[in-house]
Amino acid sequence: MRLILLGPPGAGKGTQAKILTEKYGIPQLSTGDMLRAAVKAGTEVGLRAKSVMDSGGLVSDEIVNAIVADRVGEPDCSKGFILDGYPRTVPQAKALTEILAEKDLALDAVVELKVDEAALIKRIETRVAETIAAGGTVRADDNPESFKKRLVEYREKTAPLSSYYAGIGELKMVDGMADMSAVTAQIEDVLKETASAG
Template sequence: MIVIFLGPPGAGKGTQAKMVAAKQHIPQLSTGDMLRAAIAAGTELGQKCKAVMDAGDLVSDEIVTGIIGERIAMEDCRNGFLLDGFPRTVRQAELLDELLEKAGRQVDVVLELTVNDEELINRLNSRIQQTKDSGGEVRTDDNEETFRKRLAVYNEQTAPLVPYYEKQGLLKKVDGMQPIEDVTKSIERALAT
């Protein structure tokens, strides 16, 4: 089973992706982790990626897709995998489709966690307060201004994936406003159909 998770930052994708990956016995693939692993392994794509990142630039869609191609060719992805954080744009989705088609594979389901933007801001502020109350250190990027920018980027660049996958009949929406356990149950129902 090949699963893609979509949803704005703070929607709970990471939490739910871990549970789905464990239950389905498939690896959860994070783009950031894959980029770091390719660099550490010294692969040709990893070296290209390192040069781009060292120069302070963003890694191109083609390089990211190539690294994903290397990763999903590994044995643990034979029965499927879950993508969390990729694709981020329609162009990346098109490249992924091409990559999978060449391998004789296809995406099975795209799960979109839908959450109200203001609720996401409330969740962020609650998390910040809980961290402070417990004596923890709040991350420098954990603030409302930065979070609103991340939401804007998501809405501009990633949200267009929703109609892209709807047209393919792959999109299943899950209400991310529910308690975590209910979101998990909704995802399980979506995967069962």
């Protein structure tokens, strides 16, 4: 099962990825983790990434794509994987298609968690209020203002992926506002559909 989960920050992608990785015994591949692992392992592309990161630069698509290409070829990905935070842009999505084709693989599904952004902001506000009421500390980036900025960035950069995958007939929508188990059930229905269609 090779799956991409799309959706804005706070949509529950991380939660769903965790449930699915445990159920299917496949890894969740996050861009940050893959970058850190490649740097730590001292791979050729990891060393290139390290020099960019050490100089405070942003790692290029070319490097990120190369790291993904290496990672999906690892033995633990033989049964599949869930991509989290990659692809972020349409050029990365096109590169991913090529990477998989070279390995004689294809995606099983691209699932977008559709959410109501106003409700997500309300959710964050409630969480912050509850944390403060319980005497906890609110993370610097866990506030409605920075969350709104992340939503804007998502809409500008990542949301075009929806149109791209819809355009090539690979996008499936699920209701990200449903409760957690209902969202998981919807994702599993999509996977069953694509398995029977394939």
